Each structure stands twice: as C-alpha cells, then as structure tokens.
Amino acid sequence: MTAPASIIRTISSEDAMRQLGEGLAAHLSAGQVLALSGELGAGKTRLTQGLACGLGIPVDEVTSPTFTLIQEYSGRLTVRHCDVYRLRHPGEFADLGLDELFARDGVAIIEWADRVADELPRDRLDIRIEVTGELERQVVLTARGKASQRLLDAAFPPERLTD
Numbered sequence: 001m002t003a004p005a006s007i008i009r010t011i012s013s014e015d016a017m018r019q020l021g022e023g024l025a026a027h028l029s030a031g032q033v034l035a036l037s038g039e040l041g042a043g044k045t046r047l048t049q050g051l052a053c054g055l056g057i058p059v060d061e062v063t064s065p066t067f068t069l070i071q072e073y074s075g076r077l078t079v080r081h082c083d084v085y086r087l088r089h090p091g092e093f094a095d096l097g098l099d100e101l102f103a104r105d106g107v108a109i110i111e112w113a114d115r116v117a118d119e120l121p122r123d124r125l126d127i128r129i130e131v132t133g134e135l136e137r138q139v140v141l142t143a144r145g146k147a148s149q150r151l152l153d154a155a156f157p158p159e160r161l162t163d
Contacts, residue, residue, distance in 0.1 A: 003151060004142045004143055004144055005128075005142070005143045005152060006140055006141060006142040006143075007140075007141045007152060007156045008138060008139070008140050008141075009138070009139045009140055009141070010132075010136065010137070010139075011020045011043070011136065011137040011138075012135055012136050012137055013135055014043070014046050016134070017043045017046045017047050017050060017137065017139075018046055018047070018049055018050035018053065018059070019050060019053060020047060020050060020130070020139065021046075021047045021048065021049065021050020021051040021052075021053070022050045022051070022053055022054035023050045023054070023155060024051060024054070024141075024151075024155050025050070025052070025053070025055045026054055026155070027151055027154040027155045028051070028054075028055065028065065028077060028107050028151065029077075029147075029151075030104055030105055030106060030107070031102075031104040031105075031106075031107075031132075031147065032108075032124075032125065032147060032148065032151060033102060033105050033107070033108045033110070033120060033121050033123070033124040033125070033148075034051070034107065034108070034109045034110070034124065034125050034127060035110050035113030035114075035117070035120055035124050035125065035126045035127065036048070036109065036110060036111050036112070036113055036127045036128075036129065037112065037113050037114040037126070037127070037129070038126050038128060038130060038131070038137075038138060039131060041131070042129040042130070042131050042137060043129050043137050044111045044112075044129060045062070045063070045064040045111065047127065047129065047139075048062055048081055048109050048111070049062045051079070051107075051109060052073055052075065052079055052081075055073075055076045055077055055079060055107075056075035056076050057073045057074070057075040057077035057079065058130075061073055062081065064083055069082060069083060069084070069086070069087075069096060070082045070096060070101065070109030071094025072106075077105075077106050077107050078103075078105055078107070079106060079107050079109060080100070080101050080103075080106055080107070080109070081107045081109045081111075082096065082101060082108065082109070082110045082111065083110075083111040083112060083116050084111065084112045084113070084116050085108065085111065085112045085115075087115065087116070090115065090118060090119055092115040093119045094119060095149050099152030100140055107150055113126070114128075121143025121145075122145055123144060123146060123147050123148055124144045124145065124148055125141060125142070125143060125144070125148040125151055125152065126140075126141070126142040126144055127139060127140070127142075128140045128142070141156075
C-alpha cells in the first residue's frame with residue numbers, strides 16, 4: 001500500500017489560516033470528514049471559521065464547541081463541528097452520536113481529532129497545525145482515502161503546488 005498523500009502549507013497570519021479554510025471549502029462535498037489536530041492556540045477554530053465562511057456560513061457564528069462538544073451550522077453544506085478536547089477517554093466520543101456527526105448530508109470537522117483517531121472514518125482529511133512562530137503555522141494536510149484524496153487534488157492541483 002502506498003503512503004497517504006500530504007500537502008504542506010506555511011501560514012503567516014490568522015487571515016491566511018481563514019483563507020486556507022475558504023479555499024478548501026470550495027471543494028468540499030457532503031460526507032467528508034476533516035480531522036484537525038494541533039496544540040491550544042494553533043488555529044484549529046480559525047481554520048474552521050474559514051471552512052464555514054467558504055460554505056456560506058457567517059464567520060461570527062462559528063466558535064469553538066469546547067463546552068457544547070458539537071455545533072451545527074447551515075450553509076451550502078451542513079457543517080457539524082465537534083471539539084473533543086474535554087473528553088476523558090476516546091470511548092466517550094462514540095456516545096456523541098457518530099451516525100449523526102458523520103451523516104452523508106454534511107461535513108464533519110473534528111478538533112483534537114488525534115485524541116479519537118481510532119473512532120474516525122478511515123476516509124478523512126487529517127489536518128495537523130504546528131506552531132512554528134508567533135503567527136506562523138505549518139499546516140500538513142494528509143488524505144486518508146479516495147474521497148479525501150480527490151478533495152486534496154482539487155484544492156491543491158499540481159500546478160499550484162509551486163507557489
């Protein structure tokens with residue numbers, strides 16, 4: 001089996017993180033899962049705001065669902081935004097209603113996804129955000145299946161990878 005394909009982007013501002021999300025959102029389709037990971041303050045919620053904005057959801061509606069665990073937003077696609085930071089163990093994730101979270105009529109965005117990786121669908125786009133400076137971030141997007149690979153190819157066609 002070949003290794004999953006990854007794209008690496010350097011982001012230098014919160015606006016650039018939102019723009020990355022907006023650009024990715026243009027290629028999202030129903031049923032896709034985005035698994036975000038990175039330390040506190042890395043930009044997971046900022047990226048989610050860009051994704052939501054790109055789907056026609058007002059950016060001010062999108063906040064981190066740390067205490068509510070799952071928030072749902074309506075746009076071009078339904079977005080189910082989940083934050084598993086406060087879960088004590090991965091088994092609690094299943095209690096959230098995974099059938100609804102991963103419903104084929106929308107997009108699931110999971111913050112702190114690395115904590116529940118074994119519970120996630122195999123076909124997903126892993127997005128790891130690493131803090132590399134005060135405002136600078138390195139974003140690694142890794143396709144984990146055919147649908148996520150199509151998303152990655154559409155959002156980052158080979159001719160654009162040299163910019």
